Amino acid sequence: MNKVNVKWTPSPNFTAGRKGKKIIAIVDHVTAGYMPGCLNWLCNPKAQVSAHYLVTKDGRIFQLVKDENTAWHAGMVKRPCWPLYDGTNPNYYTIGIEHEGFPNEDLTEAQYQASLSLHRLLVQRYEIPIDEEHIIGHYRIDSVGKANCPGPKFPWYRLFNDLRKKDEENVVRIKILFEGKELDGFIKDGKAYVEVRKLCEALGLKVYWNDKKKQVEVRK
Known part of the structure; x- marks a missing residue:
């Protein structure tokens, strides 16, 4: 913005x-x-x-x-x-x-x-x-x-x-390299973002959605 x-x-x-x-x-x-x-x-x-x-x-x-x-x-x-x-x-x-x-x-x-x-x-x-x-x-x-x-x-x-409309004025698309794996991300307002599931999977972790609590849970 x-x-x-x-x-x-x-x-x-x-x-x-x-x-x-x-x-x-x-x-x-x-x-x-x-x-x-x-x-x-x-x-x-x-x-x-x-x-x-x-x-x-x-x-x-x-x-x-x-x-x-x-x-x-x-x-x-x-x-x-x-x-x-x-x-x-x-x-x-x-x-x-x-x-x-x-x-x-x-x-x-x-x-x-x-x-x-x-x-x-x-x-x-x-x-x-x-x-x-x-x-x-x-x-x-x-x-x-x-x-x-x-x-x-x-x-x-x-x-x-x-x-x-989605505010794309200050969004910069980037590639994030993590231990040889390339993840899609972006920078907005000076902060880097990447999809939680992809990052966790690159770390060897599992991502679950707890519908009852309405929250994302990450487990080994």
């Missing part, structure tokens, strides 16, 4: 901590405004709103609130259609991503790629499932006041499809 470049631009609009809640979902938004106005507004104490991240049309990513703190992006709940809403403030257990633009506009390609990279980072960091209940639009929480957030042109299908 490529490194995600994020510029720290703190907003005063946040609540420290998350009331003991775990981050379970990403909420996508559209700013209904352009740079630099939308960034300034999210950082304006009078606005009383914020998001953890803002992705601009030219592909820049700003972080306004630290992940471990609560941004004010989806606290108003009106006729929610989100099964994971637990009756409390959704801000405490979600991360908010704002996208520069308006609901009737497509994301630019630079903006989409930046948002995709950010989603990948957050999905990996917080083990967020890649599905329609854990990556949602603001309208799923407020279907009255935010019915067009992030809007009908938000690329949900493409986003989910790309997120579900």
